[in-house]
Amino acid sequence: MKKIKSRFAPSPSGRMHLGNVYSALLSWLSARSQGGEWILRIEDLDPQRCKREYAVQLEDDLRWLGLDWDAGGIEDARYVQSQRYDIYQTYLDKLTALGLTYPCYCSRADIMATQAPHESDGRIVYQGTCRPDGTPERAAWLAHRAASCPHAPAIRLQVPDRDICYTDLHYGAQRVNLAEACGDFILRRADGAWAYQLAVVVDDALMGVTEVVRGRDLLLSVPQQLWLYQLLDLQAPVFAHIPLLCNEQGQRLCKRDQSLHMGVLRDRYTPQQLLGLIAYYAGLIDRTTPLSAQELIPLFDWAHIPTHDIQVPASLSDLPHSTM
Ligand SMILES: [Zn+2]
Numbered sequence: 001m002k003k004i005k006s007r008f009a010p011s012p013s014g015r016m017h018l019g020n021v022y023s024a025l026l027s028w029l030s031a032r033s034q035g036g037e038w039i040l041r042i043e044d045l046d047p048q049r050c051k052r053e054y055a056v057q058l059e060d061d062l063r064w065l066g067l068d069w070d071a072g073g074i075e076d077a078r079y080v081q082s083q084r085y086d087i088y089q090t091y092l093d094k095l096t097a098l099g100l101t102y103p104c105y106c107s108r109a110d111i112m113a114t115q116a117p118h119e120s121d122g123r124i125v126y127q128g129t130c131r132p133d134g135t136p137e138r139a140a141w142l143a144h145r146a147a148s149c150p151h152a153p154a155i156r157l158q159v160p161d162r163d164i165c166y167t168d169l170h171y172g173a174q175r176v177n178l179a180e181a182c183g184d185f186i187l188r189r190a191d192g193a194w195a196y197q198l199a200v201v202v203d204d205a206l207m208g209v210t211e212v213v214r215g216r217d218l219l220l221s222v223p224q225q226l227w228l229y230q231l232l233d234l235q236a237p238v239f240a241h242i243p244l245l246c247n248e249q250g251q252r253l254c255k256r257d258q259s260l261h262m263g264v265l266r267d268r269y270t271p272q273q274l275l276g277l278i279a280y281y282a283g284l285i286d287r288t289t290p291l292s293a294q295e296l297i298p299l300f301d302w303a304h305i306p307t308h309d310i311q312v313p314a315s316l317s318d319l320p321h322s323t324m
Contacts, residue, residue, distance in 0.1 A: 004036025006211045007204070008062075008069070011043045012054035016061050018260040018312065019215075019245045019253040022278050026242050027213035028067045028293065029284075029300040036211070040072035041203060042080045045194050050082075061262045065271050066293040079207070081199055088194045091202045091232060092187055095157060098231060101187060103153030104130040105145045123220070125183035131158060154190040157228075159183065164223035169240035170302055171216065176223040185224055197224050205234035216241040216309075217252065240302070244309045245281070253312070260312075281310050 008024045010016070016024075031038040040062070044050035055074040062069070072079035095101050106129055114127045130145065130153075132138060146153070161179040168174055176182070186195045200221075204212065219241045229236040245253045253260060265274055272290035279296055280288045283304040291299075 002210060004031055004034045004211055005039065005207075005209050006031035006036055006213055007039045007041055007072075007207065007209050008067075009041040009043050009200070009203075009214075010058055011046070011050055012052070012058055012074075013046070013049040014054060015261040015263055016058055017253060017257060017262065018265065018278070021061075021065065021262070021265075021274070022245055022282065023213070023215055023242065024062065024067055025065070025275060025278055025293070025296075026282060026300075026305070029296055030211065030213050030240065030302075032297045033300040037070040038068075039079065039207060039209070040069040041207070042072070042074050042082075043196075043199070044080065044082045045196065045199055047082070047193070057262075061266070064266060065275065081194070081203065084199070084203070085194065087206070088188075088199055088202055091198065092155065094232060095187065095228075096155075100158050100231065101155050102130060102132055102158060102184075103146065104156045104184075104186070104190075105142075105149040105153050106130060125181070126156065126185070128184055130156070131184060151190050152192065154186050155188040156184045157187050159185065159224075159227060164226050166222060166226055166239070168219065168222070169211075169238055170305065171219060171241055171307060174219070174222070176220070178223055178227060181220065182224050197221060197228065201225050201228040201232070201234065204237055205229065205232070209237050211240060212237045213240045213242060215244050217244060242282075243306055246309045246311050248311060248313065250309070250311070252309075281312055 006027050008027050010020060010024075028038050040059070042055050044055065052074060059073055074080060077083040092101070104126075110129065111124055111126060114129060130142060132142060159178040159182060161177065163175050163177050165173070165175045185197060187198045188194055222239050226236055247253060247257065269277070270290065272292050275293055275296060276285065276290045277288050279285045279291060279299065283306055284296065284299050284301065285291070
């Protein structure tokens with residue numbers, strides 16, 4: 001059997017918080033419990049938000065936690081997305097050669113005007129406004145739009161009305177219609193930035209990633225990614241999504257929750273206490289016991305991780321630590 005290779009792919013746009021540590025831990029445990037490798041990819045596609053110093057700090061936090069990586073990190077340009085633009089261009093060119101891409105001149109306001117956000121999660125499905133249909137009328141209209149567009153166009157991938165079926169290792173069988181749920185999606189944004197979907201597929205494939213463990217908020221990006229794998233003739237990994245960590249209001253933990261970022265957590269806990277706490281919330285142990293990352297490897301079991309989102313107390317003082 002092929003050796004498992006998993007990855008952690010954070011965006012260095014701030015200090016790691018509890019939710020990031022939880023994702024990193026589960027992905028690391030899944031890889032290590034199968035004797036696999038774990039790589040660290042820096043997803044710094046957004047130059048406005050991402051900073052090198054955050055990536056350096058993130059690596060320091062991972063070391064403090066005892067989550068070691070076999071390849072990657074900020075010092076290795078092969079694993080840093082901002083150093084890989086030429087590669088993404090090559091793959092965009094392949095899709096263009098297949099006749100499947102087109103320029104989109106729409107502003108965000110244009111797109112909002114044509115479609116109400118999805119009720120469930122606020123996503124906007126693009127209605128194909130700029131998609132060519134082979135008629136001279138539309139070609140003329142698009143040429144007019146191109147001439148009057150004040151910025152470079154975004155590049156979109158045309159998707160068919162087709163169901164994508166796959167099995168998530170944790171959430172089971174999924175069936176999603178590409179046209180209905182995703183629509184023609186962006187490969188390169190109008191500001192020239194590479195879109196997440198293309199970069200992540202190209203990177204996971206070229207880096208030999210066999211297993212992707214990440215938050216279930218990304219479950220709906222799988223159909224788009226699988227479609228790209230198919231078009232580009234690349235080997236897709238196994239996907240294993242994990243429940244999200246939420247506050248008491250049911251909102252996903254995010255960087256705004258200052259009390260749960262690594263600066264505060266490192267002052268408050270030892271690595272073993274923090275990992276024990278996360279393992280407890282993830283269902284791997286039945287009480288909060290301090291344990292090292294290495295000690296958690298034999299305790300990792302997908303069957304114990306819930307599929308519903310996991311609520312954690314917003315205030316650290318409320319976190320259970322009686323057994324620590
Ligand atoms: Zn458009």
